[in-house]
Amino acid sequence: MPADHIGGYEWAYDDLRRAVDAAGVALWLWHVDSNSIAMDPLGYALWDVPSDQHLTFEKLSAKIHPADRDRVRAAFSATRAVVGAYEIDFRTMVGTEIRWISARGQGNDAGIENRQMTGVFLNITERKQA
Numbered sequence: 001m002p003a004d005h006i007g008g009y010e011w012a013y014d015d016l017r018r019a020v021d022a023a024g025v026a027l028w029l030w031h032v033d034s035n036s037i038a039m040d041p042l043g044y045a046l047w048d049v050p051s052d053q054h055l056t057f058e059k060l061s062a063k064i065h066p067a068d069r070d071r072v073r074a075a076f077s078a079t080r081a082v083v084g085a086y087e088i089d090f091r092t093m094v095g096t097e098i099r100w101i102s103a104r105g106q107g108n109d110a111g112i113e114n115r116q117m118t119g120v121f122l123n124i125t126e127r128k129q130a
Helices: 013-023 041-047 057-061 066-081 125-129
Strands: 025-031 036-039 085-094 097-106 116-123
Touching: 013 025, 025 041, 036 041, 041 116, 057 066, 066 085, 097 125
Parallel strands: none
Antiparallel strands: 025 036, 025 116, 085 097, 097 116
């Protein structure tokens, strides 16, 4: 059964968008060759970057907490060599505020079409601070 046809229901974009928004899931897309990152509005808000700013991995990773930055950069660089799902938790700095983010996605080179990778960011700050 195709993923867009579950239990006799055809998933429309608006339905999926409402579900993603309700779950607090931020979507991202990385154009590997141009090193350009795009996110949905929640992603830009989570990282506290303007939605009209051209983002690269380097610009975005500059907002990662210095203690986590090298580990996260190494993990993202290696994702294309990893077969299957990946998940990494790390801190970001928004001014003086520390936010915890969980990045999840698929890191299988065979699954990259047009050399793009997609994934999600989840704000896990409350869970980490509990």
